[in-house]
Amino acid sequence: MAATGMGTLEIVSRMRMSDLGQGTLDALAITTERLCCEYASSPSLQLQVEGRAWLGRITGLLDQRLTLAQHRELLMQAGWLALLVGCVEYDLGDKRGAEATRRAAMSLGNEAGQAEISGWAHEMQAWYCLTQGDYRGTIVAGEAGQHVAPNSGVAVQLAAQRAKAWARIGDRRQVEVALDQGRSMLEQLPYPDNIENHFVVDPAKFDFYAMDCYRILGEDRLAETYARHVIEAGTDFSGRERSPMRNAEARITLGVVAARQGDVDQAVAYGQRALRGDRQSIPSLLMCSRELSAVLQERNPDNAEVRDYLDNLRDVASLPAQTND
Template structure:
């Protein structure tokens, strides 16, 4: 335990990082982290993995140091089966991932990341045990999905280094398992990350790479096509943008609505609406309005913003941009205010809210002061 604390403290000092800063970046209470480093409490597998990623270490946790009830229960069932992995354990892990992917649209990124770390750590443990070739592949696949989801959450939190590491891990596991759907999602997710950084040309290239390797009957090919369209829109390339929108709508319609449309990695017509609204709004096409309004109507049946999927906040931003272009200023400011104050705009999308704020300020509208204040409050909530 003391070795664990000494290693971490030494790495923090060598990298010029503080304990409080580490706690903030890793989303842990500083008092808890201090107890662990002082040997007063055992580090969990989840914390150990988080510290390894943050500091570039390769620490491990001694057997028995993690007291997570869920993992303990799974471990007992696994041992009873006289197998190092077992069908039931794999099914539970796969079900757990699906639950996390379905929670993604509404969950707080920090909370979701903790769950991803916990389950990823368990996959690592099982990979070290005896298993059949079939079990190994299933572990690689669920590990790949978890790493991909973790990367997506890191992007939402604007944690680029951690996102890159998890994307590389997901891609490696996908190639090892021969799972082209996960690998295609890795390219698409990286396309979104560079698009948020303003590199639209690379976003187009990555989106096209994803489409080339994605299975024809999966969701990654649709998402990658949508991402290509958004990148073209940012570049002001109308012909290419409209072509991508048409392809997304055709592909999405051919799939129909899946049983779990809220699942982040299963495309459905509602997602096509959202991406069409954003893409057209970025292109400056006022025909984005009905798409944005339809997203809001479908996904926010009440005014309880805590129940909004994040797509509703994005749709309000899209709507504000279009209304500004159409000189419907009061409506635009109201829509932007609702999005910013909803608490549903993740850090990776703060720049989109800022676009609206700046557009309102450029017109010297009196609402600009209130919007700027709301935006500053939004920025203050960044982890």
Template sequence: MGLTSFCGRQGILGSSMGGCIRHRLCQAGRQPLRTQAGTQRKAVHDISCGKALRERLLGEAGSPDPPSPALVARIADEIARHCGHRLLKCRRIAQGWTVAQAVQAAHNLIDAEGLGPFGLSERSWKDWESGVLPSPDYQDLLCRLLATNPVALGFARDYSPSATDGGAPLLGEGSDDETLPTGPATRTRAGSATFTEVEATKRRDAVKLAGLALATPAAAAQILDQAAAEAMEFTRQAEASALGSGTLDHLDLAVTEFNHAYSLKSPAAVFDALLDYRRKTDALLKGRHTHRQERELLALAGWMSELLAWLAHDLGDARTGLAFATDAFVHAQQAGHGQLCAWAMDAAASINLYEQRPDRARQAALKGLTEAPRDHPLAVRLHAQEARAAAADGDAEGFHTAYRAAQDVYQYLPPRTPTRFGMNVLPLADYALTSYPATSCVWLGQADAARQHAERALATYESAPAAARSPSREAIARIDLALAHAQLGDPDDAVALGH
């Protein structure tokens, strides 16, 4: 693999309730939505509303760190009651985790307690939060992780007698069963629903508003029967899919394995195999699938194209690399995956830079920064890309401004950094802050600064564990150091380092 193979890639909160539209409507006195049966259905608030509730309740409890399981449970109950999310999502928000952080915490638990093999992914977690029931093994894992029980996570119902209703069966805490009426006036001892005359009157009023009162009883019944049949067809169409049950899992695993193979196998071999998968994913996108599956496929296609961009770059074809970087960005946008948009622009920035197009490299880095999370190592890397592009363009002031921005973001990264396909991405930020400024200072003719940065980069790479050593990066650091020595008038050391 050439030196450019690792130039840019290897192995790769404050919230406000103001943005929650449904919360504003609720506060303005709007009535909750109702189903056709006349029962109340909770309006689901934006996730920012749940985060704001969490911050408020934590503050009222004295901001304990970490919060006790009892406090987390109370926060989750309040989020479920107020925001209408499913219980697993409420518990995750109450814990203060993103989906990625929740999955990482689960893997940490699996490793720490020596649990059996689990193939837990972010996609699986999102499925569970949308209502898919986990298998018993995964239910047990989630209950361990969140220190609770299946009822509290919405996986089961609690039928134990209630002290307030004379022994009527209870729904699971915060149940998402939106079709069952609430309140003592509508509950029977068997748990089935009966309705008061008030509720029946409301339904009749709704029918009149729909115009059915103008029809004969027989015609009205026929219209309602037809509407019921249409509703069933709407549901069937929404769930219709040509994808097999394990297709998305297989593609998710394939993308992970291709990313691991990137630094271990020939770029030509990986490119050919990955391109075949990318074509198959494109065919699946043209087939029949649900909207949720479409978003997953778009994201998987984007990840494949992002890696194909780097592979094409390694193979010396910048045009193909940039085409795949653009494709990754477009698919990420369609999937609503901002972080993937940023990774795609990171690839575009590096490719343009090595093609002697620093202005386009700078534009790509800035475009990526509009999508990258502020507290993510990727933001550090993109600021460093901007700095490197400015240096290549001879803009010393632009280099120093962007480099300081990269350092500022790095300083405030969270203690637990995220992973990408199971690998820690913090080293990518470390690399950008050491090697990029060395190369940049060489280009700007700042020889002494280039020497210092290159020496620091070389020391960092040489001290890495054997399994994490990167010969390519060490070679680049030595070349930068050699060029710095040459600029300082020390050709002998420059030749030795170049060797």
């Protein structure tokens, strides 16, 4: 300190100085929340561009003189934005880019001391594995995420992802164990302030996961009941869809139930409508649609409407990944 010519108080005061005002941090937090709330319905490419732009702005802010608390706040907001961008990249079919962004979000969460961000990064890995057919990978990622963030909303979703994986493995008991664990955790959490935020789990979202499990297990009555609840919750009074991606998977579920009951026309109608949505998560949509196509091909392989649906499904599957690079 003698070498600096400054006393202790002056040194500490300088360490606490900042070029960044609280208003900027507040505006950034509001913007991050808004973007996370727009995930369900905003065009994917638009959301990707905006999310990346705000990550770039945060990079610039990190170059300024900041307090330790401000530095952590910026890392936290960057972590949430990276999670969002990674989800959108995966929706668009950019698997490599999505994985890189997911890893960046994990690092940001760890550096900022935000276990929930790290937990969501594990949840994204579970989702990636599920849609790529790596069900054991989904279970491992789910368990890792619950270890990192055991008492948060993401732990509920991680339990649900594990349940979906167990359903596809064919272990009914483990499905029920995971679903019961998720419901129990959800009941212990306070009702979220903003259920529009993609990184918030509410009862309607958990119904969406249960629907998927019961469709795979062949519990048609339960699957249909949950599917109708999902569509009702995801549609407002005017008929506008608040959750088009969830609604698409709910319609595929209704299509699977209809196909199993021998109503081919209804099954195809549900399947075709699911493929027409403007806001899509391509990997998830293809995973569920292929489950419907398998039932239709098994029971009605020569039906002209079935063949037309399968052609449309192949068209969606052959679309190249969309990026803004």
